C-alpha cells in the first residue's frame with residue numbers, strides 16, 4: 001500500500017494505492033491521522049484499493065472519530081465493489097460520508 | 109481459458125480469453141486445428157491472454173506447421189508483454205506472422 | 217464453538233470441479249504473506265467455480281482468520297507457523313487453520329456488537345457472516361480453526 | 375546437473391524484504407492448480423521486491439517445473455503429491471520441488487535445440503533461461519528439483 005497527499009480547494013486529498021490489511025493499515029492510519037491535523041476536510045481516495053480488512057475499517061473509524069471531535073470532515077471517494085461490500089458487512093455505510101468523485105466531495 | 113470463433117472478410121478469427129497452460133492447451137490446440145480446416149487464414153487474437161506456457165507454444169507451432177502444409181496462413185494478434193516474452197525466450201518471434209491489430213491481420 | 221447461517225446465495229456451483237483437490241500452505245505468521253494468501257485463495261475459489269463475489273467472500277474470511285492468528289495466537293510474532301488446508305467436497309468448501317500459539321479466549325469472539333464505532337472486534341463477525349460454519353478447538357498444544365461454506369443447493373449437515 | 379547463467383538484470387532488489395519468509399505449498403499433481411500456484415508465486419515475488427518482469431520470470435519457471443513433474447514424473451496422474459518450498463535469502467530466491475514420481479531421465483533435459491519447430495522440449499530451456507541454477511537429484515524414492523535465482527548485485531556462490 002502507498003499513499004500520496006495533495007491539497008485542493010482547501011481540502012487535503014489522500015490517494016491510496018494497494019491493499020489495506022493487517023500489515024499495511026498501521027501506516028494507512030498514521031498518514032490519515034497526520035493529514036487530518038492540517039485540514040478542515042480530509043478526502044480519502046480509495047479508487048486504487050481493492051481490499052480493506054477489518055483493521056483498515058478500524059483505522060477509518062478511528063479517523064472519523066478524530067474528525068468529529070475536531071469538527072472536521074472525513075469523506076471517502078472511489079469505493080470499489082469489494083470495499084463497499086466490507087462497509088456493508090460491518091454496517092458502516094451510513095456512518096461514513098461517501099461520495100462518487102473528488103468533485104462531489106469538494107462541492108458539498 | 110475460453111475461445112470464441114468468428115468469421116470476418118473470409119478469415120476465421122479465434123478470440124482467446126484466459127491462461128494457456130498444461131491444463132488448457134489441449135482444448136486450445138483442438139479449437140485452432142479445427143478452425144484451420146475451414147479457412148484460408150486463421151487469426152488468433154491473444155489480447156485477453158496473459159500467460160502461455162511451453163505446451164501452448166507447442167500448440168501454436170503445431171498449428172503453424174499444419175497451416176504451412178495446407179498453404180494457409182496463421183496470424184497472431186494482440187500479444188501482451190508476457191506472451192511476447194515467451195516467444196522471444198523460445199526464439200520464435202520470427203517464425204510466426206505477428207500483427208498488432210485485427211485490421212492489420214486481415215489487410216495483408 | 218459452532219455456528220450455522222442461512223443463505224449462501226452469492227456462491228455459484230463449482231462447475232470447474234470434478235473431484236477433491238488437495239492444496240495446503242505452510243507459512244510464517246508474517247503479515248507480508250497475507251497478500252500472497254489472498255491471491256492464492258481467490259484463484260483457488262475461481263478454480264472451484266465460485267463467482268466474483270463468492271471468491272471475494274472466502275478470500276476475506278481466510279484473510280481475517282489468518283490476521284487473528286498472527287495478532288492474537290502469535291501476539292504479532294512473525295516467526296510462528298501456520299498451516300492452512302483447503303478442501304472441497306461436492307457440497308462445501310472447507311479451510312482448516314492450525315497454529316501453535318496461545319489458545320483463544322472464546323468469550324471474546326464476536327463479543328463486540330456490530331453497528332457501533334468501536335476500534336476493533338469486526339474480524340470474527342466478518343468471518344461468521346461469510347462462512348456457514350466456524351469451528352474452533354484446542355487440541356493439545358495446537359489451535360485448530362475450521363471454516364466451512366456450503367455450496368448453494370447442497371444439503372447441510374451439522 | 376547444475377547450471378550457472380550470467381545476467382539477472384530483470385530482477386530488482388528486494389526492497390520489501392527484511393528477513394527470510396517461510397512459504398510452502400503441498401498440492402495434488404492436478405493441472406487445475408497451476409493457475410493457483412502462478413498467482414501465488416507472482417504475488418510472493420512482488421512481496422520479495424521483484425519488478426513486473428522478474429515476477430513473470432520466476433512464475434513461469436515454477437509453472438514449467440510443476441508441469442514437468444505432473445507430465446513426466448507423475449505421467450499425468452492428478453493424485454500425486456508435490457511439495458513446493460519457497461525461500462529467500464539476502465542474495466537469492468530459491469524454489470525446491472519434491473515429488474514421489476518417476477525419476478527424470480537427465481539426458482533428455484534441454485536435449486532439444488531451441489530455434490526449431492519441434493513440438494516439445496521447450497520447458498526445461500525456459501527454466502534455465504530464467505533461473506541461475508537448476509539442480510536436480512534423486513534422493514531415495516523422491517525427486518528433488520531446486521531452482522535458484524540470484525538477485526542483482528548479489529555475490530554468486532556455486
Ligand SMILES: Nc1ncnc2c1ncn2[C@@H]1O[C@H](COP(=O)(O)OP(=O)(O)O)[C@@H](O)[C@H]1O
Nearest residue numbers: 284285288289320321324325336337338339340
Ligand atoms: N485465532 C485467535 N486466537 C486467539 N484469540 C482470538 C483469535 N481470533 C479471535 N480471537 C479473540 O477474539 C477477539 C475478537 O476478534 P476480532 O473480531 O477479529 O477483532 P479484533 O481482532 O479486532 O480484536 C480478539 O480480540 C481475540 O481476543
Ligand SMILES: Nc1ncnc2c1ncn2[C@@H]1O[C@H](COP(=O)(O)OP(=O)(O)O)[C@@H](O)[C@H]1O
Nearest residue numbers: 442443446447478479482483494495496497498
Ligand atoms: N520433472 C521431471 N521428471 C521427469 N522427467 C523430466 C522432468 N522434467 C523434464 N523431464 C524430461 O526432460 C524432457 C524435456 O522436458 P521439457 O523441456 O520440459 O519438454 P517437454 O516436457 O515438452 O518434453 C522431458 O521430455 C522429460 O523426458
